[in-house]
Amino acid sequence: MRTVLAAPPPTLLVIAKAPVPGRVKTRLSPAYTAGQAAELAEAALADTLATLGTVPAGQRVLVLDGEPGRWLPPGWRVVPQAAGGLDVRLAAAFGHAPSTAPALLVGMDTPQLRAETLAAPLSAAARAGADAWYGPARDGGFWALGLARPEPALARRLLVGVPMSTPDTGAVLLERLARAGLSVRRLPELTDVDTAADAAEVAALAPDGRFAACWRALARTGEVA
Template identity: 60%
Template sequence: MSMPPLPSGATTLLVIAKEPVPGRVKTRLTPPFGPEEAAALAAAALEDTLRTVLTLPALRRVLVLQGSPGPWLPDGFDVVPQSAGTLDRRIAEAFGGCTGPAVLIGMDTPQITEPHLAPALAPDAWDDCDAWFGPAEDGGFWALGMAAPDPALVQGVPMSLPYTGGLQRARLADAGLTVRDLAELRDVDTADDALRVAAEAPGGRFAAALSRLGRPVVR
């Protein structure tokens, strides 16, 4: 099932995200932050993520959005609505809209840089490789890529559990796919996560937003 080398920029990059509306995003940040503050952090994380994606080689950049676009959305993205249902179904549907190699990330890792995703976007990324998997420190995953996107390989995987990542990776491997791993990253879920992630990217909008809220980042 492996593919021949593809030219740089032949992969679709998907970002699945929620509109940063107070009370609907980053609810695990409250407390210590209020809903408005958590939403501000979510908006900053999303903008950092989207602006990094703009610097990466891609056939198409797609924001798979729950909600409506806002001032945090830069030019250069196609915006498609998320489907209804559980997260596994929404991710599956996002892949279902792709006809070639695709890599999906979320809005919870504003510290990502070009090197984090470079292996999955290189011209030989899909040479003897069917899937890319980015594990998260909390047991989930921050990135998922498939050479031939198959929604069935995500549908039904229980999400937001300490073993979600292991189950998702096993689903890929059990289907006979050759899976390669990206670096492990920390998601922003809690206030401690926010501080740690901001310290990894102190020059970003997320770190600046955290500092404005009275949580200066230790550099």
């Protein structure tokens, strides 16, 4: 019991792009304009940060490409993303977490994420024996990666060189986790918002969030293709 009570709280990391038209959610076009896609991206990011703000954590860090805006709630430390491809930037994000506590990294593409999806498996009692956490995405990628000991060298070994945004991305990462001898706890599968069809599905799954409200507002304008 004493060990469980003394377990350090996790660090929560979010990697994201600032919601600037033309730079985010480009695969939502042509169904949405660049401006509309940025509105949806901002709502998705705001929902993600709000949800993770209710998950018990020692630190909350936003690893951002761009500048923070009105969507940033209090309680988040903002750091810039590293240069390089997405694999390099994901690996580098773990360098902003202390290696003495678990760290879990998520993106901005799953605004339907619920706090209990992370709070339960990351609790001190539940994480005993876990070396990593893996959240599969329906498109073959992943929406979350957690490490019980987020040493930068381990993060680089797991992530650098993994092909990103392919149907095999998740499978390659899982193979690397297994090769590293890590005990992996799987999180629920979620849908990333990449396409207009994804946006409609996710809005229906989380109808009370900012993302769903934005999606409905855009649908009401009649200007969405």
